[in-house]
Amino acid sequence: MADGIRGQPIPPIDQPARLAALVAALRARTDLVPAVGIVLGSGLGSLADGLQDAVAISFGDLPGWPPATAPGHAGRLLLGRLDGVPVVLLQGRLHLYEGNAPGLVVQPVLLMGALGATVVVLTNAAGGLNPVYRAGTLMVIADHINLTGQNPLIGQNAGAMGERFTDLSEAWSPRLRAALHEAGRAEGVELTEGVYVGLTGPTYETPAEVRMLRRLGGDAVGMSTVLEAIAARWAGIEIAGVSLVTNPGAGYGALITHEEVLVAGAEAGPRLARVLRRFLRDVARPVREA
Numbered sequence: 001m002a003d004g005i006r007g008q009p010i011p012p013i014d015q016p017a018r019l020a021a022l023v024a025a026l027r028a029r030t031d032l033v034p035a036v037g038i039v040l041g042s043g044l045g046s047l048a049d050g051l052q053d054a055v056a057i058s059f060g061d062l063p064g065w066p067p068a069t070a071p072g073h074a075g076r077l078l079l080g081r082l083d084g085v086p087v088v089l090l091q092g093r094l095h096l097y098e099g100n101a102p103g104l105v106v107q108p109v110l111l112m113g114a115l116g117a118t119v120v121v122l123t124n125a126a127g128g129l130n131p132v133y134r135a136g137t138l139m140v141i142a143d144h145i146n147l148t149g150q151n152p153l154i155g156q157n158a159g160a161m162g163e164r165f166t167d168l169s170e171a172w173s174p175r176l177r178a179a180l181h182e183a184g185r186a187e188g189v190e191l192t193e194g195v196y197v198g199l200t201g202p203t204y205e206t207p208a209e210v211r212m213l214r215r216l217g218g219d220a221v222g223m224s225t226v227l228e229a230i231a232a233r234w235a236g237i238e239i240a241g242v243s244l245v246t247n248p249g250a251g252y253g254a255l256i257t258h259e260e261v262l263v264a265g266a267e268a269g270p271r272l273a274r275v276l277r278r279f280l281r282d283v284a285r286p287v288r289e290a
């Protein structure tokens, strides 16, 4: 049963061998070396439509990965070129709430790095904690609060990959945040900036939890991203992130439905896709000319 794969703990020391097997599986299909990786959250899957020379692999066809189960998540890894820039895209992701171990949740991002990506962009759908946020607000992630109670670096470390006591004081790259804002200005797309709070889900929050998370300093809340960010920084990958706010947090207004989350994602997704394509061209230029 796939849940055996999902729940099996993966300490950091096991990551190098697992990543080597994943890289080998992908290298059997393509030799493209990505400059940038992008994790596409709910509503953003369409960014993959513009991909040229694309090779797509379903999660379940990769060694050690279970199929994606979340609705709105295709569960595929794609390699190809976007506007000439070699990229690796994750269409859908592995979530804690699907029963996936923290060490498995972070493997897609570590794999992007192992394939050659030096920059990874994490996107997600989120609820608004900041009362001025509306459905459709796009928030560049300035920082995060990990309230999952999990950490992908627990267990024996793999010193060749990263430091156990990884510094997170500039986890979300100031350089990449500036590049996102620049891309937003160039595309005429409004972007705000704030703190993302990561919980396990799969329930949405209670109104009391939303009030608490706001007082703790959060601007948006979701069920992903924070473990991936930690693992990426451990592995020396530079990260940026954007939350697509799909609904005001619980208690601010109407009840939250998964349906409205998908609808808001579909509405705002194309706006964010434009920003990301511009960002990609700007950020990858120096990489390609280096």
Ligand code: HPA
Binding pocket: 125, 126, 127, 128, 204, 205, 221, 222, 223, 246, 247, 248, 249, 250, 256, 261
């Ligand atoms: N809470 C947590 N995750 C979410 C939400 C929310 O309100 N909306 C979309 N993802």
